[in-house]
Amino acid sequence: MGNLVIAAALLLLLGFAYQQGFARSLSLAAEARKEGRRLHSRPRYHGTLVAIWVLLPTLLVLGLWALLETSALRALIVGMLPPEVAGLEGRQLDSAIARIRALASGYGVAGEVADYEQAAAEHLSLIQNLAFLLVLAAAAGLGLLALFAAKRRISLALRARDHVEKAVRILLMLCSAVAILTTAGIVLSLFNESIRFFSFVNPIDFFFGEIWNPGFATTGSAAIGRYGLLPLLWGTVMVAVIAMLVALPVGLMTAIYLSQYAPHKVRTVVKPVIEILAGIPTIVYGFFALVTVGPFLSALGAAIGLDIRSTSALTAGMVMGIMLIPFISSLSDDILRQVPLALRDGSLGLGATQSETIRRVLLPAALPGIVGAFLLAVSRAIGETMIVVMAAGNSPVLRLNPAEPVSTVTVTIVNQLTGDSDFAGPQSLVGFALGLTLFAITLLLNILALFIVRRFREQYD
Amino acid sequence: MTSLFRSSLQGVAAPPTALEAGDGYQTVRTPDPKAKPTRLSAHDVCVFYGDKQALENVSIDIPERSVSALIGPSGCGKSTFLRCLNRMNDTIEGARVTGEITLDGENLYSPQVDVVELRARIGMVFQKPNPFPKSIFENVAYGPKIHGLARSKSELEEIVVTSLKRAGLFEEVKDRLHAPGTGLSGGQQQRLCIARAIAVGPEVILMDEPCSALDPIATSIIEELIDELRENYTIIIVTHSMQQAARVSQKTAFFHLGKLIEEGPTERIFTNPRDKKTQDYITGRIG
Numbered sequence: 077m078g079n080l081v082i083a084a085a086l087l088l089l090l091g092f093a094y095q096q097g098f099a100r101s102l103s104l105a106a107e108a109r110k111e112g113r114r115l116h117s118r119p120r121y122h123g124t125l126v127a128i129w130v131l132l133p134t135l136l137v138l139g140l141w142a143l144l145e146t147s148a149l150r151a152l153i154v155g156m157l158p159p160e161v162a163g164l165e166g167r168q169l170d171s172a173i174a175r176i177r178a179l180a181s182g183y184g185v186a187g188e189v190a191d192y193e194q195a196a197a198e199h200l201s202l203i204q205n206l207a208f209l210l211v212l213a214a215a216a217g218l219g220l221l222a223l224f225a226a227k228r229r230i231s232l233a234l235r236a237r238d239h240v241e242k243a244v245r246i247l248l249m250l251c252s253a254v255a256i257l258t259t260a261g262i263v264l265s266l267f268n269e270s271i272r273f274f275s276f277v278n279p280i281d282f283f284f285g286e287i288w289n290p291g292f293a294t295t296g297s298a299a300i301g302r303y304g305l306l307p308l309l310w311g312t313v314m315v316a317v318i319a320m321l322v323a324l325p326v327g328l329m330t331a332i333y334l335s336q337y338a339p340h341k342v343r344t345v346v347k348p349v350i351e352i353l354a355g356i357p358t359i360v361y362g363f364f365a366l367v368t369v370g371p372f373l374s375a376l377g378a379a380i381g382l383d384i385r386s387t388s389a390l391t392a393g394m395v396m397g398i399m400l401i402p403f404i405s406s407l408s409d410d411i412l413r414q415v416p417l418a419l420r421d422g423s424l425g426l427g428a429t430q431s432e433t434i435r436r437v438l439l440p441a442a443l444p445g446i447v448g449a450f451l452l453a454v455s456r457a458i459g460e461t462m463i464v465v466m467a468a469g470n471s472p473v474l475r476l477n478p479a480e481p482v483s484t485v486t487v488t489i490v491n492q493l494t495g496d497s498d499f500a501g502p503q504s505l506v507g508f509a510l511g512l513t514l515f516a517i518t519l520l521l522n523i524l525a526l527f528i529v530r531r532f533r534e535q536y537d
Numbered sequence: 538m539t540s541l542f543r544s545s546l547q548g549v550a551a552p553p554t555a556l557e558a559g560d561g562y563q564t565v566r567t568p569d570p571k572a573k574p575t576r577l578s579a580h581d582v583c584v585f586y587g588d589k590q591a592l593e594n595v596s597i598d599i600p601e602r603s604v605s606a607l608i609g610p611s612g613c614g615k616s617t618f619l620r621c622l623n624r625m626n627d628t629i630e631g632a633r634v635t636g637e638i639t640l641d642g643e644n645l646y647s648p649q650v651d652v653v654e655l656r657a658r659i660g661m662v663f664q665k666p667n668p669f670p671k672s673i674f675e676n677v678a679y680g681p682k683i684h685g686l687a688r689s690k691s692e693l694e695e696i697v698v699t700s701l702k703r704a705g706l707f708e709e710v711k712d713r714l715h716a717p718g719t720g721l722s723g724g725q726q727q728r729l730c731i732a733r734a735i736a737v738g739p740e741v742i743l744m745d746e747p748c749s750a751l752d753p754i755a756t757s758i759i760e761e762l763i764d765e766l767r768e769n770y771t772i773i774i775v776t777h778s779m780q781q782a783a784r785v786s787q788k789t790a791f792f793h794l795g796k797l798i799e800e801g802p803t804e805r806i807f808t809n810p811r812d813k814k815t816q817d818y819i820t821g822r823i824g
């Protein structure tokens with residue numbers, strides 16, 4: 077409720093500021109025209125600039141309040157508590173304060189309400205209201221002041237357009253910074269926890285160990301288990317390779333058919349249907365693997381005398397491949413259709429057949445994009461969790477045979493971090509080290525993709 | 538993309554309505570007593586892009602081993618007609634061709650005809666240069682390779698070099714045959730595409746404004762090439778330059794708004810056009 081009021085007031089203020097700037101510059105321009113001079117920037121830039129000037133101080137006030145509110149009110153509440161309660165430690169004090177806040181905001185609390193609690197809550201709610209009004213008034217006052225100042229600055233020579241453009245540029249920069257900062261934050265937190273993990277386990281044992289047997293957290297720190305990454309990494313690679321062996325040929329051929337051969341009508345039906353495949357939740361693919369593909373493969377193996385387990389790298393990889401087909405086909409289809417028609421005509425006009433044209437002209441021209449799509453799909457295959465949890469058998473042992481169960485990095489992270497973990501022992505901390513490894517692998521793949529794409533660009537542009 | 542197979546069927550089923558669709562316009566024809574025997578012949582050709590008609594009942598005979606020029610204002614259907622002659626309109630979704638076009642008496646649009654082979658015999662240089670994103674060498678070698686014209690690497694090299702020389706490009710690119718063809722200038726790309734087309738050794742060559750991006754010197758090289766090719770090949774050229782049409786062609790056809798207005802010996806068309814529209818166009822009053 078309070079926030080809504082603030083937002084509405086702010087919008088009103090900004091609208092007013094814009095209108096003021098607009099009108100002021102318009103009248104200036106009208107006067108100047110008589111002397112044959114012109115405004116540097118058009119009125120709408122002046123309006124926007126004034127609005128920006130108003131926005132900055134008000135945002136500053138509101139932002140400061142948002143930052144300080146919690147701690148200021150907390151100090152206030154503690155001051156109002158009787159000494160025996162105020163003297164409580166940690167969680168107990170927190171819950172006492174939370175009770176008063178809940179009372180003040182009108183939500184009920186469990187149990188008896190003590191007198192001092194009631195009194196403190198009433199006092200708190202009064203102060204909260206006052207503070208709210210005060211902040212609103214301060215923000216509005218400052219905003220108006222800024223409006224006044226900004227309006228006085230408007231002149232014929234004021235380069236309002238340049239300033240507005242700069243503000244827009246900064247805004248855009250901030251937006252892209254959000255993504256970058258988030259990534260950095262994720263990496264940092266992974267890093268921190270990983271370092272804690274490596275204080276328990278030697279990095280060499282982790283990265284080059286061949287045995288994965290973390291033991292249980294409850295068995296005590298004496299038996300911290302063994303944390304060899306290799307079986308997991310091998311499982312991940314094997315499942316991803318099988319998945320790509322399924323997804324790449326099928327996806328690429330689908331894309332070629334759709335973009336080059338399919339009549340318009342077929343295309344308009346088939347393409348959306350294939351894209352539906354991409355929208356199926358991975359856990360549903362997991363069911364499919366567990367209930368249908370696994371038993372089928374195992375029966376097939378039995379028929380030809382091979383021992384195929386129904387939960388295995390093969391099952392998980394195949395189903396993951398099916399999941400990735402639309403990913404590859406849809407991206408490659410778009411890329412193939414972007415190859416200029418003139419190239420295709422040039423080849424056909426020389427008497428090349430359609431398949432020669434596709435192989436020798438279209439695919440090479442589309443290759444950078446297709447490689448990009450491929451590597452994106454690989455990244456997804458490596459990071460995919462649900463299908464592998466359900467269908468790969470969860471057996472972190474180094475085995476060559478794809479028909480045997482495996483485990484992957486993602487599955488192991490799930491195993492180690494779910495349940496009753498306290499993030500203190502290596503059993504759960506290893507999850508972060510694994511996450512960091514996964515992150516590094518996908519990062520490398522993406523860099524590789526960029527590199528390849530650039531190489532081909534140079535060759536073909 | 539329309540499948541080649543499907544559109545070849547459309548071509549056969551030329552509905553007789555095509556004759557009536559012309560609502561009685563008459564092409565002005567001046568027969569040429571000195572003309573060589575007919576190689577390509579179009580009869581009542583109509584082209585539709587979807588519902589829109591781009592060509593109306595075009596009938597013309599193209600003599601062998603000579604140059605025929607198609608002229609007319611922009612958008613009148615010259616490229617469209619040219620593309621009918623090697624069935625490149627098949628590749629345009631929604632394009633429909635009716636009527637009959639024969640090469641040596643055989644209907645190009647009959648189902649027995651193999652489009653791929655046909656296009657190897659009737660080569661085309663497109664209006665916009667469209668080099669492949671490959672090296673200059675590979676661009677020219679492309680056709681000979683897929684048709685197996687060279688038995689060895691040195692033979693292939695010879696074909697490439699001769700073709701580049703004939704298109705007047707070799708001197709400029711001889712040190713960078715393995716640089717990308719797309720890195721050439723517009724005019725160089727145009728000559729590269731000409732070299733690419735003649736490397737296949739087609740019997741008929743269709744050229745859509747081959748000199749539109751060329752300077753006078755490169756233009757005269759191409760005109761010389763056309764003149765030389767005429768000894769053995771049948772050539773049809775689209776051009777916006779009256780002088781060029783007059784210089785290189787023996788026969789000229791004037792198109793206007795999808796209709797073939799007048800055709801006849803080049804000299805005759807330029808000195809003594811019989812239709813008013815033709816006269817206006819060549820004296821610069823329309824287009």
Ligand SMILES: Nc1ncnc2c1ncn2[C@@H]1O[C@H](COP(=O)(O)OP(=O)(O)OP(=O)(O)O)[C@@H](O)[C@H]1O
Binds near residue numbers: 591609610612614617
């Ligand atoms: N792919 C297409 N789809 C729909 N309409 C087309 C297509 N290609 C050409 N047209 C139409 O057909 C008509 C003839 O076009 P065409 O390209 O044959 O003209 P042109 O005589 O070659 O002109 P220019 O001298 O400008 O090259 C034009 O009206 C054009 O808009």
Ligand SMILES: [Mg+2]
Binds near residue numbers: 617
């Ligand atoms: Mg044209």
